[in-house]
Amino acid sequence: MFSSLRLAAFAFTSLLLSSSVLGLTIPTKRAQLCNGHSELCERKYGNTTFLGSHDSFAFSGNPFALARTQEVDIEAQLTLGVRLLQAQSHMNGKDLHFCHTTCGLFDGGKVEDYLNKVKHFLDRHPNDVLTLIFTNPESVSVSKVWKPIFDKTGFTDMAYVPPQPVMSREDWPTLGEMIESGKRVVIFLDHGADSRTEPDVEFILPQFQMVWEDKYDPTNSKFPCKVDRSQGPLAPSQQLNLINHNLNTNIFPIGRGILIPDRLDSPRTNSIEAIASHSSHCAQYVEDRKPNFVLLDYVNVGQGMAAVDRLNGFSY
Numbered sequence: 175m176f177s178s179l180r181l182a183a184f185a186f187t188s189l190l191l192s193s194s195v196l197g198l199t200i201p202t203k204r205a206q207l208c209n210g211h212s213e214l215c216e217r218k219y220g221n222t223t224f225l226g227s228h229d230s231f232a233f234s235g236n237p238f239a240l241a242r243t244q245e246v247d248i249e250a251q252l253t254l255g256v257r258l259l260q261a262q263s264h265m266n267g268k269d270l271h272f273c274h275t276t277c278g279l280f281d282g283g284k285v286e287d288y289l290n291k292v293k294h295f296l297d298r299h300p301n302d303v304l305t306l307i308f309t310n311p312e313s314v315s316v317s318k319v320w321k322p323i324f325d326k327t328g329f330t331d332m333a334y335v336p337p338q339p340v341m342s343r344e345d346w347p348t349l350g351e352m353i354e355s356g357k358r359v360v361i362f363l364d365h366g367a368d369s370r371t372e373p374d375v376e377f378i379l380p381q382f383q384m385v386w387e388d389k390y391d392p393t394n395s396k397f398p399c400k401v402d403r404s405q406g407p408l409a410p411s412q413q414l415n416l417i418n419h420n421l422n423t424n425i426f427p428i429g430r431g432i433l434i435p436d437r438l439d440s441p442r443t444n445s446i447e448a449i450a451s452h453s454s455h456c457a458q459y460v461e462d463r464k465p466n467f468v469l470l471d472y473v474n475v476g477q478g479m480a481a482v483d484r485l486n487g488f489s490y
């Protein structure tokens with residue numbers, strides 16, 4: 175009797191408590207946390223730094239898989255805070271795959287299967303903005319091959335479609351606006367996405383018109399910075415920027431050599447200090463701002479997320 179009374183009183187109090195909590199949250203339908211921080215809801219996409227995974231599909235726990243760039247799978251990378259997934263595509267038979275250099279060297283499987291996994295994560299994280307930067311070295315058709323895969327995996331409905339063909343750094347909406355509109359995935363392709371040749375695929379965006387990069391496959395652990403790949407019409411300072419912060423080592427120093435990701439150095443490469451230093455080298459090209467994307471190998475090693483939090487102005 176006594177305990178059931180106590181139970182009833184407890185249930186009543188919790189009802190009161192939860193309804194007052196509900197009362198506070200119901201009137202505003204706005205996102206409360208964006209990519210894990212309330213401050214980022216008001217921050218423009220172009221003023222945000224995101225942690226990126228280089229060749230995100232090429233994960234393996236086997237240290238002798240020399241073409242790997244990551245140790246943990248896509249789900250684990252996203253759980254660590256990665257919000258830019260980069261990947262390199264190649265045709266394998268009649269299917270588009272993600273492969274490293276060639277599918278014989280490292281085959282990450284079908285793009286469709288990869289995207290299904292990413293979609294699964296996005297569905298469980300409705301308050302997160304994600305960027306995809308895929309390469310298209312074989313100039314595979316955007317409308318005939320890429321678009322159907324994005325359609326089938328549910329990405330087309332979530333993809334952000336800019337109001338104009340080329341967005342400057344200032345033009346992007348806030349993360350909160352993107353989340354509330356449901357258009358919270360930004361999809362860039364390095365090659366073949368062009369509104370003049372592909373007018374019907376307006377959600378696959380031409381990367382180098384909007385995002386510049388410094389040198390890829392860097393081998394200098396000091397990470398000097400220079401604009402390497404960028405296309406007009408905007409000046410680099412008006413574009414988003416990505417730093418290729420994945421250190422490579424040459425294992426065959428004859429001729430052009432053979433570069434592989436430097437796993438031994440990765441705790442230092444992925445340290446707060448090394449990432450901050452690389453960012454500061456690029457600041458001269460972006461009016462002293464921080465980079466938008468920090469692309470890492472082995473995102474599970476070092477302090478990538480903490481470094482990105484600092485670049486966003488959060489420190490603990």
Ligand SMILES: *[C@@H]1O[C@H](CO)[C@@H](O)[C@H](O)[C@H]1NC(C)=O
Pocket residue numbers: 220221222223462463464465466
């Ligand atoms: C965001 O804006 C602040 C304040 O102007 C600036 O210090 C920071 O570098 C910007 N970050 C990015 C990624 O643009």
